[in-house]
Amino acid sequence: MIGKWLDIGPVTQIEPGTARTLPVEGGEEIAVFRTMNGDCYALVNKCPHKQGPLSQGIVHGAVVTCPLHNWNISLMTGEALGDDKGCVPTIPLKMDGGRIFLLREAVLARQAAPQAA
Amino acid sequence: MNAPQNFDRGGRERLVVIGNGMAGCRAVEEILARDPGRYDITIFGAEPRVNYNRIMLSPVLAGEKQFEDIVINPAEWYAGSGITLISGDPVERIDRKMQSVIAASGRVEPYDRLIIATGSDPFIIPVPGKDLPGVVTFRDLDDVNKMLAAADAGGDAVVIGGGLLGLEAAHGLSLRGMKVTVVHLMPTLMERQLDEAAGWLLKEELERRGQTILTGADTEAILERDGHVAGVRLKDGREIPADLVVMAVGIRPSTLLAKAAGIEVERGIVVDDHMVTSDPAILAVGECVQHRGTCYGLVAPLWEMCRALADFLCESPTGYSGSVTSTKLKVSGIDLFSAGDFSGSDGSEDIVMRDAARGIYKRVVVRDNRVIGAVLYGDTGEGSWYFDLLKKGEDISDVREALIFGQAFAMGGALADPNTAVAALSDDAEICGCNGVSKGQVVACIEGGAHSLDAVRSTCKASASCGSCTGLVESLLALTLGSEVKSGPKTMCKCTSFTHDDVRRLILEKQLRAIPQVMQELHWTTPDGCASCRPALNYYLLCAWPGEYEDDQKSRFVNERLHANIQKDGTYSVVPRMWGGLTNPKELRAIADAAEKYGARTVKVTGGQRIDLFGIHKEDLPAIWADLNAAGMVSGHAYGKALRTVKTCVGSEWCRFGTQDSTGLGVKIEHATWGSWMPHKFKIAVSGCPRNCAEATIKDFGVICVDSGYELHVGGNGGIHLRGTDLLCKVETEEQAMEMCGAFIQLYREEAHYLERTAPWIERVGIESLRQRLADVEEVRKLAARFRLSQKYSQHDPWAERAGGKRADLHAHIAQVRPLQMEPAE
Numbered sequence: 001m002i003g004k005w006l007d008i009g010p011v012t013q014i015e016p017g018t019a020r021t022l023p024v025e026g027g028e029e030i031a032v033f034r035t036m037n038g039d040c041y042a043l044v045n046k047c048p049h050k051q052g053p054l055s056q057g058i059v060h061g062a063v064v065t066c067p068l069h070n071w072n073i074s075l076m077t078g079e080a081l082g083d084d085k086g087c088v089p090t091i092p093l094k095m096d097g098g099r100i101f102l103l104r105e106a107v108l109a110r111q112a113a114p115q116a117a
Numbered sequence: 118m119n120a121p122q123n124f125d126r127g128g129r130e131r132l133v134v135i136g137n138g139m140a141g142c143r144a145v146e147e148i149l150a151r152d153p154g155r156y157d158i159t160i161f162g163a164e165p166r167v168n169y170n171r172i173m174l175s176p177v178l179a180g181e182k183q184f185e186d187i188v189i190n191p192a193e194w195y196a197g198s199g200i201t202l203i204s205g206d207p208v209e210r211i212d213r214k215m216q217s218v219i220a221a222s223g224r225v226e227p228y229d230r231l232i233i234a235t236g237s238d239p240f241i242i243p244v245p246g247k248d249l250p251g252v253v254t255f256r257d258l259d260d261v262n263k264m265l266a267a268a269d270a271g272g273d274a275v276v277i278g279g280g281l282l283g284l285e286a287a288h289g290l291s292l293r294g295m296k297v298t299v300v301h302l303m304p305t306l307m308e309r310q311l312d313e314a315a316g317w318l319l320k321e322e323l324e325r326r327g328q329t330i331l332t333g334a335d336t337e338a339i340l341e342r343d344g345h346v347a348g349v350r351l352k353d354g355r356e357i358p359a360d361l362v363v364m365a366v367g368i369r370p371s372t373l374l375a376k377a378a379g380i381e382v383e384r385g386i387v388v389d390d391h392m393v394t395s396d397p398a399i400l401a402v403g404e405c406v407q408h409r410g411t412c413y414g415l416v417a418p419l420w421e422m423c424r425a426l427a428d429f430l431c432e433s434p435t436g437y438s439g440s441v442t443s444t445k446l447k448v449s450g451i452d453l454f455s456a457g458d459f460s461g462s463d464g465s466e467d468i469v470m471r472d473a474a475r476g477i478y479k480r481v482v483v484r485d486n487r488v489i490g491a492v493l494y495g496d497t498g499e500g501s502w503y504f505d506l507l508k509k510g511e512d513i514s515d516v517r518e519a520l521i522f523g524q525a526f527a528m529g530g531a532l533a534d535p536n537t538a539v540a541a542l543s544d545d546a547e548i549c550g551c552n553g554v555s556k557g558q559v560v561a562c563i564e565g566g567a568h569s570l571d572a573v574r575s576t577c578k579a580s581a582s583c584g585s586c587t588g589l590v591e592s593l594l595a596l597t598l599g600s601e602v603k604s605g606p607k608t609m610c611k612c613t614s615f616t617h618d619d620v621r622r623l624i625l626e627k628q629l630r631a632i633p634q635v636m637q638e639l640h641w642t643t644p645d646g647c648a649s650c651r652p653a654l655n656y657y658l659l660c661a662w663p664g665e666y667e668d669d670q671k672s673r674f675v676n677e678r679l680h681a682n683i684q685k686d687g688t689y690s691v692v693p694r695m696w697g698g699l700t701n702p703k704e705l706r707a708i709a710d711a712a713e714k715y716g717a718r719t720v721k722v723t724g725g726q727r728i729d730l731f732g733i734h735k736e737d738l739p740a741i742w743a744d745l746n747a748a749g750m751v752s753g754h755a756y757g758k759a760l761r762t763v764k765t766c767v768g769s770e771w772c773r774f775g776t777q778d779s780t781g782l783g784v785k786i787e788h789a790t791w792g793s794w795m796p797h798k799f800k801i802a803v804s805g806c807p808r809n810c811a812e813a814t815i816k817d818f819g820v821i822c823v824d825s826g827y828e829l830h831v832g833g834n835g836g837i838h839l840r841g842t843d844l845l846c847k848v849e850t851e852e853q854a855m856e857m858c859g860a861f862i863q864l865y866r867e868e869a870h871y872l873e874r875t876a877p878w879i880e881r882v883g884i885e886s887l888r889q890r891l892a893d894v895e896e897v898r899k900l901a902a903r904f905r906l907s908q909k910y911s912q913h914d915p916w917a918e919r920a921g922g923k924r925a926d927l928h929a930h931i932a933q934v935r936p937l938q939m940e941p942a943e
Contacts, residue, residue, distance in 0.1 A: 008932045015355045017645070017671040020931035021735075032931060036119060053687040056675040056735075058648040065648030069682055072648070084333040 137162025
């Protein structure tokens, strides 16, 4: 049986204050963030502005600044902050036993052609 | 009063002040502020120097300040205010009948009014050996100089007394490289200011910093060897070696003069609410007095006493009714505040908050819905608010639940705006503890025309000493002037009230060595900064502590973290270094191979005479670097706030117009300067003759060779705002050109703001000031030496490190999702 949550490995793989990428075959790459105080979030790795790779931005608080044009994106909601308007999809994430789990259906949701389960 | 007429003095009364310290001078300043022409003033000082801020001796000892920084009133002030200063000639006797004071030199000075401001003497515990050479107190600049001399020789120091003064002495000596032991009689450090919990946190922190702290330790004797101090023996028999012993167990009012003159003295010189002693012609102020049974050893009461004294002497008596005091410890990196009563007496309740991870302890003591005491350790930002509530005895029942979280929270979530908290402070709330300036005085000073931080500093002295209240003063500027804050130098970002210059200065002064420490010490308003201050702080620390500071990759913009330029599609471009624009078939072959192997969709020659490979994926970067390294190429730093290229023309080797070997010099300069991090990108060019084919006059540093030598140009920019260089100077040899190049770069590195190119930097500071500074051979030598030192630690090829496997996490994916094989085999 296919589990509801997808295990993507121990949280220690991500240094606090950084992000790492999770490519999804046939779908959109996901950025998994860990903030300085240890919270983790996952977003589609595309800025709503010009699709910049958010995973490469500077993380401060629960915000990432896109490396292309400095839009600030909330890690919690995916919304652009300040005067900028736009939103990037978030992927539900939970931590269990020091490992990061992403909601499978959200990870696969953005696949171009849905696969048969 | 029998004021004898004296026409020289314009009929003014003669005011003599004994004591040129903080109290004496402050009293005079207060009088002059009220009625400058009223008195003919003479000040006697025992120390042979002008008036200085005694409470700032600790930073002098710690090397954070120089004596000049803590002078309150320079010699011109005395002269300009018509004051006669007699320093180095202590008063020996007061003749009350003759209304005169007699100094050691025999000088007799008659007075109509006399102010005694003799301060206090350090208390010397009566143990054997107390008079040995090498045993010092911590009271004046001479003591500090003795300690500095001892620290130069190194060795062990014992500080007797774990109070405010003792700990500040211990901190300074420890920073100066001595091995320090603090011997404290009581079980808790600073027991008069701290409770046990805060005392323990403090002890732990000091021990972590390498000091040995002995509490409950009673000194029995000071030991001698060869006529000099050699150690300290405790009553329990322990012996501690010492080359220096600092006696800092306390102070007592200096009352000898007053006592000998028959003035009423108990523990201190007894004064009434107007600071008048038992002799109506004689007043006393400061640490030497006893007012309503209390003697004070802190600076804040002294300001209040001086106000009352001046009001009285200028015939508008207000009276002094005693002070509630608060304490801060001046040890950098340790934030500690205490005020009022926290002994936990009857009917009082404690509100406590702790945050162990951050080493924070806050305790507010409340009785009958009023704050009666507070102890804060680790986070003292709310100290002035609690102290204000305490002094005013305000009813806090409305905000009680939120009291411990601070003013902004308690007042209703105005967290985002620090100005709100400052606006809520009362007019008599203290803003600058070092100089005793209240909010009302700062506001008056701003309204009186001081419309910038510097103007406030020079007018009312707020924020002119340790600078920790700069944020408060800036808030007051903003509140008072509204949007018209004049020239308000821009703060670094929204996370701080400090400017770039302030931050750079404080990093050095307070010896801040890590980003979290800077944020903690300089009261950052965000937990971990933002995308604009983090890279700036990382650079400032890197520049301040070469070889020592560990670069924080997560505070770097992506290009500097991945050592390549991010492009609009999220791929990267890769530029290997080509020294002076030179390359060869082997390099070109390797570049061609790499371009094919890693699918570079575009290959372009750059404006800086190198080759750029576009479309490389993040995961492939270490591999392409390994290939380029193998052909002898290193990172070109085309992505960095760093030395980019050194563009050259072919020069005298080939060109029929060339005057010097411009290519050779360019290669040398690039070898000397590559790898250095800067406030912004930095481009160099060397042209072999004034035809300037290398376009040196639009570079940050440009060399134009001429027959007689080298013209050095700076501050050019070919970007959005085209700017031609300014001529810095002309030199004769390559060595001089190289030296000047290093010196100029280092000056730019040390003084420009982050993300400020040389062109705007020079427009801001003026080319003339740079020319002057770089005309000084000694300064050039020092700057160039600092640049070389810094280069020692920065000339490592970052590509080679990454190709060798370092920080693979920055390049590799955390995992991959392939829907058809998603389930791991059980």
